[in-house]
Amino acid sequence: xxxxxxxxxxxxxxxxxxxxxxxxYAAKRTWDPLPSVKAAGSTVIDLSEAxxxxxxxxxxxxxxxxxxxxxxxxxxxxRDVVVDGARYHVSIALCTHLGCIPAYKKADQxxxxxxxxxxxxxxxxxxxxxxxxxxxxxxxxxIEGNTLVxxxxxxxxxxxxxxxxxx
Amino acid sequence: xAKIDEKAFPFSKQWLDDRxxxxxxxxxxxxxxxxxxxxxxxxxxxxILAATFGILLISGIFLLMYYVPTVEGAFDSVNYTxxxxxxxxxxxxxIHGIGASLVFLIIYIHMFTGIYYGSYKRGREMIxxxxxxxxxxxxxxxxxxxxxxxxxxxxxAGMVITNLFSGGSxxxxxxxxxxxxxxxxxxxxxxxxxxxxVLLLPLVIIGxxxxxxxxxxxxxxxxxxxxEVDFEESARLWxxxxxxxxxxxxxxxxxxxxLSKDIFVMGVYFILFFYLVFYNFNFAxxxxxFDPADGLKTPxxxxxxxxxxxxxxxxxxxxxxxxxxxxxxxxxxxxxxPFLDRSPNVAPASKRGLFQIWFWLMLVDIIVLTFMGKLPPxxxxxxxxxxxxxxxxxxxxAALPFITMFEKKIKE
Amino acid sequence: xxxxxxxxxxxxxxxxLLYWGVEPYAHHAMHAKYDGQGNEIxxxxxxxxxxxxxxxxVNGVIVADLERKVMEEGSPEPKAVLAAKLAAAKDIQSKKxxxxxxxxxxAELKGDATAGEAGFASxxxxxxxLNMNMGGVIPPNLDHAGALYDKNYLIALLKDPAMAxxxxxxxxxxxxxxxxxxxxxxxxxxxADVVAFMKEKKAAEPxxxxxxxxxxxxCHAMRYDKVTQLGEAPKTKENIKTGHDIEAMKYAQKVxxxxATLATYMGKLPPxxxxxxRARSGHFMETFIExxxxxxxxxxxxxxxxxxxGYEKVHQYLMDIxxxxxxxxxxxxxxxxxxxxxxxxxxxxxxxxxxxDLH
Numbered sequence: 001x002x003x004x005x006x007x008x009x010x011x012x013x014x015x016x017x018x019x020x021x022x023x024x025y026a027a028k029r030t031w032d033p034l035p036s037v038k039a040a041g042s043t044v045i046d047l048s049e050a051x052x053x054x055x056x057x058x059x060x061x062x063x064x065x066x067x068x069x070x071x072x073x074x075x076x077x078x079r080d081v082v083v084d085g086a087r088y089h090v091s092i093a094l095c096t097h098l099g100c101i102p103a104y105k106k107a108d109q110x111x112x113x114x115x116x117x118x119x120x121x122x123x124x125x126x127x128x129x130x131x132x133x134x135x136x137x138x139x140x141x142x143i144e145g146n147t148l149v150x151x152x153x154x155x156x157x158x159x160x161x162x163x164x165x166x167x
Numbered sequence: 168x169a170k171i172d173e174k175a176f177p178f179s180k181q182w183l184d185d186r187x188x189x190x191x192x193x194x195x196x197x198x199x200x201x202x203x204x205x206x207x208x209x210x211x212x213x214x215i216l217a218a219t220f221g222i223l224l225i226s227g228i229f230l231l232m233y234y235v236p237t238v239e240g241a242f243d244s245v246n247y248t249x250x251x252x253x254x255x256x257x258x259x260x261x262i263h264g265i266g267a268s269l270v271f272l273i274i275y276i277h278m279f280t281g282i283y284y285g286s287y288k289r290g291r292e293m294i295x296x297x298x299x300x301x302x303x304x305x306x307x308x309x310x311x312x313x314x315x316x317x318x319x320x321x322x323x324a325g326m327v328i329t330n331l332f333s334g335g336s337x338x339x340x341x342x343x344x345x346x347x348x349x350x351x352x353x354x355x356x357x358x359x360x361x362x363x364x365v366l367l368l369p370l371v372i373i374g375x376x377x378x379x380x381x382x383x384x385x386x387x388x389x390x391x392x393x394x395e396v397d398f399e400e401s402a403r404l405w406x407x408x409x410x411x412x413x414x415x416x417x418x419x420x421x422x423x424x425x426l427s428k429d430i431f432v433m434g435v436y437f438i439l440f441f442y443l444v445f446y447n448f449n450f451a452x453x454x455x456x457f458d459p460a461d462g463l464k465t466p467x468x469x470x471x472x473x474x475x476x477x478x479x480x481x482x483x484x485x486x487x488x489x490x491x492x493x494x495x496x497x498x499x500x501x502x503x504x505p506f507l508d509r510s511p512n513v514a515p516a517s518k519r520g521l522f523q524i525w526f527w528l529m530l531v532d533i534i535v536l537t538f539m540g541k542l543p544p545x546x547x548x549x550x551x552x553x554x555x556x557x558x559x560x561x562x563x564x565a566a567l568p569f570i571t572m573f574e575k576k577i578k579e
Numbered sequence: 580x581x582x583x584x585x586x587x588x589x590x591x592x593x594x595x596l597l598y599w600g601v602e603p604y605a606h607h608a609m610h611a612k613y614d615g616q617g618n619e620i621x622x623x624x625x626x627x628x629x630x631x632x633x634x635x636x637v638n639g640v641i642v643a644d645l646e647r648k649v650m651e652e653g654s655p656e657p658k659a660v661l662a663a664k665l666a667a668a669k670d671i672q673s674k675k676x677x678x679x680x681x682x683x684x685x686a687e688l689k690g691d692a693t694a695g696e697a698g699f700a701s702x703x704x705x706x707x708x709l710n711m712n713m714g715g716v717i718p719p720n721l722d723h724a725g726a727l728y729d730k731n732y733l734i735a736l737l738k739d740p741a742m743a744x745x746x747x748x749x750x751x752x753x754x755x756x757x758x759x760x761x762x763x764x765x766x767x768x769x770x771a772d773v774v775a776f777m778k779e780k781k782a783a784e785p786x787x788x789x790x791x792x793x794x795x796x797x798c799h800a801m802r803y804d805k806v807t808q809l810g811e812a813p814k815t816k817e818n819i820k821t822g823h824d825i826e827a828m829k830y831a832q833k834v835x836x837x838x839a840t841l842a843t844y845m846g847k848l849p850p851x852x853x854x855x856x857r858a859r860s861g862h863f864m865e866t867f868i869e870x871x872x873x874x875x876x877x878x879x880x881x882x883x884x885x886x887x888x889g890y891e892k893v894h895q896y897l898m899d900i901x902x903x904x905x906x907x908x909x910x911x912x913x914x915x916x917x918x919x920x921x922x923x924x925x926x927x928x929x930x931x932x933x934x935x936d937l938h
Contacts, residue, residue: 204937204938207582207583207586208583208586208587209586209590243802243803246803246853246854246857247803247853250903250904251803251903251904255907257903257904257907257908258904258907258911272594272597276590276594410936413936413937414936414937414938419937423933424933424934424937427926427929427930427932427933427934428930428933428934430926430929430930431923431926431927431929431930433926434919434922434923434926434927435923437919437922437923438916438919438920438923441912441915441916441919442916444915445908445911445912445915445916446912450598450602452857454857454858454859454860455858457854457855457857457858458850458854458858459854468609473597473601476601530593534593534596534597534600537597537600537601538600538601538604538605541600541601541605541609542605542608542609543608543609546608549608
């Protein structure tokens with residue numbers, strides 16, 4: 001058969017492939033998280049409920065969050081969130097090793113992960129020589145009065161991020 | 168074990184041929200699958216149906232990702248989540264709805280093409296029977312899919328159609344409850360029809376499509392004059408490859424020659440298809456089904472989708488038992504066409520005398536039945552026309568063997 | 580080629596015929612309404628002008644139907660029953676006619692907005708936005724009343740709420756319209772003044788959603804926009820220790836109680852309107868909202884009294900919620916259709932080439 005046949009056949013094939021890419025784009029958009037899921041990505045935490053030395057657990061984007069109002073004895077850290085003069089440790093309560101939830105040991109003032117024995121102090125810093133490779137992750141937050149809005153990046157968060165303190 | 172070429176490069180043509188007989192497969196299915204030259208665009212309906220089924224499958228997959236098969240969640244998952252939240256969810260839903268409607272239009276065109284050209288007999292009986300089997304399977308698929316949005320029409324269509332299985336005076340309500348898994352269509356009913364729609368029926372349909380293709384391979388497709396084509400001689404002429412010999416050959420290979428025409432016809436079809444998807448989708452999405460299912464309130468008018476109207480109308484004008492029997496016969500009578508047509512002629516209806524009248528009467532009768540099926544039964548004029556058309560439907564079928572028995576033989 | 584076009588013409592003809600029969604023709608036949616003589620009644624919108632025309636039309640059909648039945652009835656006893664019904668229908672017909680005539684005279688009075696302010700202030704006792712059910716239903720917020728409702732309707736409402744809303748049949752026995760106590764308490768001039776006040780001071784243009792919230796929400800929910808009979812549903816948070824959202828549960832109970840009161844008062848729970856724009860035709864919605872009795876005789880839904888502009892706002896909101904994909908469709912349509920047109924042209928060229936030397 002002549003070359004023209006190849007040309008027309010290939011033109012049609014190429015054009016169809018271009019259309020298929022359009023179809024794949026629609027398919028990709030269908031796989032995206034729904035707008036309602038995205039909109040639900042913010043959690044407001046009322047800090048007035050926090051008790052010194054007693055971590056409370058909140059939920060943000062389906063993950064557990066530690067909020068610990070520090071007592072005077074607990075060492076201060078650049079990772080602390082300061083609201084109204086009080087210092088808070090706020091982090092995603094998932095061990096940076098393999099994602100288990102550490103439990104707070106009041107006697108030792110540490111977060112202990114039962115899965116592989118990882119330990120974090122009250123600033124979320126991982127103790128050396130144990131499996132976790134990095135401190136507990138700090139979620140994006142914004143301070144609004146006496147509340148903390150998780151999911152939006154306030155100036156305090158951006159400052160920490162700049163200093164590589166959030167992870 | 169067959170001989171293989173040890174030196175062939177992995178995944179090269181020779182390597183694949185040794186293992187999969189790729190060249191042979193391509194020949195059998197494509198380049199040496201011979202189609203008569205003497206055809207028109209109606210011969211493209213089979214590929215259009217295959218393409219539409221593919222489109223229904225793909226759009227269905229995306230709908231399935233967000234559809235919730237519970238009586239509490241179904242309506243909102245379709246009308247809110249898919250239509251409002253999911254990116255291009257509306258596109259999949261419109262494509263799925265339009266596809267479900269158009270697939271029946273093409274099936275009917277495909278069927279009546281076969282009837283007109285006599286493509287169901289003298290070696291082609293299994294093509295017809297497997298095709299009718301596909302029609303029944305698609306009907307079941309359409310009905311089960313119609314349940315899923317769980318609107319008023321879903322609920323009441325489910326109620327009415329499952330009630331048919333009580334068998335009239337047989338009062339087999341136990342059977343009806345068994346089908347529903349409940350006294351009325353409820354969670355059990357929705358769950359099992361969901362399963363049928365997304366798993367069991369599609370699997371069976373895919374199998375039946377393969378079977379339908381297989382039935383074509385030996386007798387080959389018919390042509391528009393019903394001529395006996397000498398496929399071997401024509402294939403030889405085609406393979407000779409000269410312009411002269413190809414002109415003399417009565418056949419063309421499925422790919423690329425036949426396919427090029429199919430794809431052009433498909434293009435025209437897709438323009439219509441997507442015009443409907445964007446601008447005229449309402450005809451495939453009944454307004455009544457945008458009211459959520461309510462078991463305590465029947466809609467003012469209940470009617471099936473347009474493609475079931477003719478058989479629904481056959482049920483309606485008679486008393487309960489007679490109607491059910493008529494309905495049951497109407498569902499299966501087309502299967503018997505190859506055996507009720509007693510004439511040996513394979514030719515277009517225009518050359519078959521009385522059969523030509525039979526064909527057009529049958530077509531018009533089914534269209535009239537379709538009209539009447541949607542109109543309210545309260546009007547006596549409509550009810551009368553419905554009754555006459557339903558009776559005519561059976562008279563035509565009863566007359567078919569006699570009309571065709573005395574048909575003049577066209578050629579030996 | 581010629582033959583193919585002929586075949587195509589046959590296929591197109593029968594497909595078109597089929598479409599015509601199951602769509603336009605069937606819908607026409609299904610939704611047609613007939614009077615006693617079998618003539619088709621055309622229900623048309625009156626452009627949201629409220630002057631008693633729709634009442635006169637509906638009552639005219641009822642009276643004509645009864646007159647025919649009285650004529651046809653042979654035996655004396657049923658004839659007497661029918662005659663009594665006819666007399667009652669004629670009575671209603673004349674009462675309505677004189678009511679709307681009076682509304683017309685009030686409309687011609689010049690209203691004084693300043694004088695109307697005091698009168699309007701007394702409306703606030705009930706129309707206070709506190710979501711308190713009074714006599715079966717929550718009194719609507721009037722913030723945009725002047726922009727949403729027709730002047731004649733407002734006059735009629737202050738004169739006799741049941742007559743204005745064309746639901747007087749509901750209160751024929753002993754019960755009273757929740758706003759019925761106002762009937763006959765205001766002079767014609769006072770009515771004109773209060774209406775003038777609303778038309779001047781409560782006439783800021785509402786958004787589509789505000790229009791819906793004020794005109795429809797006390798009875799109809801809109802769950803796809805998180806709107807209940809009590810208005811916008813509050814944002815609440817679950818207790819992560821129990822997984823339950825107690826505030827949401829309490830709110831759901833409040834809504835359920837309000838719905839129960841409403842359902843008792845209306846006879847049934849008015850439907851959620853999230854999908855109504857897909858479930859009913861545009862023509863139905865327009866005539867139904869203008870006067871529900873034209874489409875559903877005997878319904879307890881009152882006339883809403885929207886002006887044309889008010890209706891357009893409400894309609895816009897129903898479209899926004901019920902058919903949200905319209906903008907996306909309009910963007911995608913030319914691309915997809917254009918693609919297939921070019922696809923078909925290319926396919927035709929390919930086909931022509933493949934078939935060139937075949938005959």
